[in-house]
Amino acid sequence: MASKPPPYLGQPSSTLNIEQNFAEVIRFFRRRWIQIFGVTAVITLLGTLMVLQADRLYTATGSVAVQAQKSQVVAVQDVVGDLSPDDKTMATQAAIIGSNRLMGRLADEMKLDQDPEFSPAVRKPSFSLFRPSTWFGAKPAPKPRLTPRQAAQLRTRIIGAVTGSFAIVPSESSFVISISATTLDPQKSQAMVNKLADLYIQDGIEAKFDASKRASDYLQSRVTELRGEALQSDRAAETYRATTGLTAPSDGATVDSQQLAELNSQLIIARSERAAKEAQLSQVRALTRGDGSAIETSGVILSSSLIQRLREQESEVQRNLANLQSTYGQNHPKIINANAELRDLRAKILDEVRKVAASTANDVAVSRARENTLAGSLAAIEGRVNRGGSASVRLRELQREADANKSVYETFLNRLKETTQQVDVQSADARVIANALLPLSPSAPRVNFTIAASAITGFILGLLFALVLEKLDNTVRGADALEAMGGGATLAFLPVVSGDYERAEDIVIDRPQAMAAESLRTLRSALALSDVDNPPKLVMLSSSVPAEGKTFVSSGLARVSAQAGARTLLIDADMRHPRVHSAIGIDNGPGLVQVLSHQITLGDAIRKDPSSDLDVLTAGTGSINPPDLLRSETMQRLMQMIRAEYDFIVIDTPPFVPMTDSQILTSLVDKMILVVRWGSTPVPVVQNVLKQIHRLDAPLVGSVMSRVSFARQATYGFGDYGYHYSRYGAYYGTQE
Incomplete structure (x- = not known):
């Protein structure tokens, strides 16, 4: 009898897509919340500073009614007939109220040409957070003598400023015109509205007269x-x-x-x-x-x-x-x-x-x-x-x-x-x-609204900034992406090593239960299980670019193998930039270069790891052309010799491209491991390296992701075990 599939396998694909999309949105916010809320905080702070720095404005409002009928004192025929209020008449009267002639009379009678709010000629520079020239004060410039043209221009600007402070709106459902004035002073706003209403009525009488x-x-x-x-x-x-x-x-x-x-x-x-x-x-x-x-x-x-x-x-x-x-x-x-x-x-x-x-x-x-x-x-x-x-x-x-x-x-x-x-x-x-009443509270700026709008704008800009960063981030972040590029199975996730260590590679010796050491043991087990009938003995490690943690993985893998009782040899084949000796804590004495040059024997070149039973063959010095040495028959015989003497050999090689050193060694080893630094190595670079590996038909067994931040890895997906690795470490007591 066939068993039923798990319940989740029977869910519609649309439901799964919705859940996956929602989960991806949550992970996106977990990854980029610092950028999003950082931009939000900055924009909100700027908006708050601007609204607190802005001048307080007060608006006073009055109303006048256009009369359809008027009292007849003398029973004679008028020279100018009464108004017949309609939409056009109301619009015309509103235009008369806001005309330059009435605004000019208002400016003259209220002496607004001497008011700094309307006249730039008497305005003094005030402190502004966004104008550095006002931070330390400024002496007022002497008033120049204006030419007739300049005086006319100043008069036009004053009338324009006065007009701009008014809002004259005729009602659509009645014969009432609303007059509002907005200034820095509530008493001034009230006086300007009432004065303009009086001038309008007086102007109508004068026109008839x-x-x-x-x-x-x-x-x-x-x-x-x-x-x-x-x-x-x-x-x-x-x-x-x-x-x-x-x-x-x-x-x-x-x-x-x-x-x-x-x-x-x-x-x-x-x-x-x-x-x-x-x-x-x-x-x-x-x-x-x-x-x-x-x-x-x-x-x-x-x-x-x-x-x-x-x-x-x-x-x-x-x-x-x-x-x-x-x-x-x-x-x-x-x-x-x-x-x-x-x-x-x-x-x-x-x-x-x-x-x-x-x-x-x-x-x-x-x-x-x-x-x-x-x-x-x-x-x-x-x-x-x-x-x-x-x-x-x-x-x-x-x-x-x-x-x-x-x-x-x-x-x-x-x-x-x-x-x-x-x-x-x-x-x-x-x-x-x-009549206009004295405004008791400012009409602008709207503090709460402006701060809220700044916060919303900041959140939107932060979200856009985070999306741009997300789009520009083309580094390798997960096992699924690496495997989709042809990097094989992800054999292990190595976390970032933190702590007071003389050398990060010593964590395998000093704290064998740490997550990094446990990950290296997982890598060793994955290699053994990659070919159960014929476990690989000779394994090389390479990377796409320098500084991806290749030497850390090589030395750590060799040490955990030696700790398991296997006769293990670590070879530094990076003759251009050797680093195994510093990772192990020994000097770079005569090594691989000297053995391949027949200057010393293999037994004389091999040295012991001071902290374990690991044998180490350093790179040595003095190599002029490493590819020729690695391609020589001496190198092939050397590989056959160490196969017979050791249970497990780890070779630390240079980056796979553009040098050919690692490409030559692919024909001499059983398996190859590609080390990729999490969140650092660009995807196009890894893709190019994998193309070269597959073109050479190298024995790539899989990849290792190094320097993984499990806290950030959790925000990129739930598919690989790297997300749950911190839980495994806590369960087995290996968490750092």
């Missing part, structure tokens, strides 16, 4: 001209009457005389009506030549009942739109429909206004035509009665002209009186509904 004053001046000059014309026409009539001796116009006794009198009366009335209609038309055209905002205030326009009904409908739609805007957004269908209805009503009103203006022009034309007709009829009758009453006709003509001039004069005189009354009584189109 100026418009009415200009209209009054025009009417005054026109009335003076008409008065002169009326007096001149009266004098002409009186002079003619005196010259002809007529005391009064003759009404005659014929039909022509009666018709002449009637036509004269009708002509006077027609001229008066024409003058009145021309005055109305002049007024409408004068208002039309303006901005068009007050055209609906004309008397002739207000007399239209249709326009009044349309205005009532417009007010109703505006109220409905205001109610809808308080509930819905601008893109809601009801809002869109209400705006469309409002535009249609305003278009109809504008059309009716134009019709009224055209109708008035037509009335003027009709009046002129009627007047011309009456004048023509009167001239015809006068021609018939010219013989009998030419003097009377002339007198009546002069009298009609005088009456007409007098009528026009009285019309303009009445309008002048109305306008003069309006100049003296003006009301504002806006009022303050909320």
Whole structure:
């Protein structure tokens, strides 16, 4: 009966991938937490210093309301009509509040040109942590005398700074404009808001006053001209009457005389009506030549009942739109429909206004035509009665002209009186509904928010920095990676040796139960088990680059073999940079070089390890061409000789590339071990060495990872036993 697989073997691959990815994220944070939190701490500290160094700003806010209606003190027609608040009007009023003209008046009246916050000319350098020039104080520079151009530039900068301190926002759901000022002084912010609101209201009154004053001046000059014309026409009539001796116009006794009198009366009335209609038309055209905002205030326009009904409908739609805007957004269908209805009503009103203006022009034309007709009829009758009453006709003509001039004069005189009354009584189109209050707490900087944002930013930057370091780290960190490159099985993990040792290699002698010594014994056992029927006797150790711990592994492996009772020989084949003698604690006397050169015998060259039963053959000195010595027949015979005399031989060789010393020895040994320094040797270098090893068909049995930090190794994976080695050491009492 087949046994069931373990439960974890039946888990879906997607579940395993999720668990592996989550575990990899955890390991990443364990590896890089110092960099991540280090960057986070630095950025948070910088943000904290900046926010503590930054100036405290205080914001005061007030409100003004644009009035749709105002009180009527004098029942006369205004020269400048009332505002009709809508979106464009509100935006225009907000622009007026923030205009350079009002900001300049505010700067002048509050003497902001003498305030260091707004005027760079009187600003003194203050201490700043990020400006070293201010650390030890600085003498204020003497004020230079400004040219007109420089003064204008300074004025522009001051007004720009004052404008930049304000935030003017019209409400979307009401006729209220919010005015906010942000400065370093709470009292200053409050005073600036209230002062700007007063200046805005005063400016509106002054604008109306100026418009009415200009209209009054025009009417005054026109009335003076008409008065002169009326007096001149009266004098002409009186002079003619005196010259002809007529005391009064003759009404005659014929039909022509009666018709002449009637036509004269009708002509006077027609001229008066024409003058009145021309005055109305002049007024409408004068208002039309303006901005068009007050055209609906004309008397002739207000007399239209249709326009009044349309205005009532417009007010109703505006109220409905205001109610809808308080509930819905601008893109809601009801809002869109209400705006469309409002535009249609305003278009109809504008059309009716134009019709009224055209109708008035037509009335003027009709009046002129009627007047011309009456004048023509009167001239015809006068021609018939010219013989009998030419003097009377002339007198009546002069009298009609005088009456007409007098009528026009009285019309303009009445309008002048109305306008003069309006100049003296003006009301504002806006009022303050909320004065600015004194701000009790700073509005900026937001200390807690800035520190939190700095911490979050620091964490993100730290995470990116850690990811970059992780991406740039291409060193060998685990057995799986080494085996995937073709390095064979990872036979042992040798930890970093720490402690008070004269030589690190003595840990095998001084502390045989240490983790490093236990790892070397594990390596010896792995070699024996690599070929149970024919255990290797001659083993060489090489590395990819220098300083990977190759000599430490060679001497340690040889010593643990000698401690086990095997006759062991350690050979230093690194003739270019020998180090076995210093690792064992002996001098580099005559050795391998001298044996291969036939200067001494093998027995004379072999020396004893002072701390164990290990035999050592040092490299010796004086080698000119190590590859030739290692390739010689003497070297081959030497290998055969030591095979017969020793149970286990360890050869310490140079790095595998670029020298060929180790490559030559691969054909003379039973097994080869590649030593790779954990977290130091680059992956491309190891890959290149392994390619060379496989190209030479070297007897590579596996690899050893040296100088492993088990604490950091635990953050790179759970697959190899190096992660759990510290637990094994604690269990067997071998942990350092």
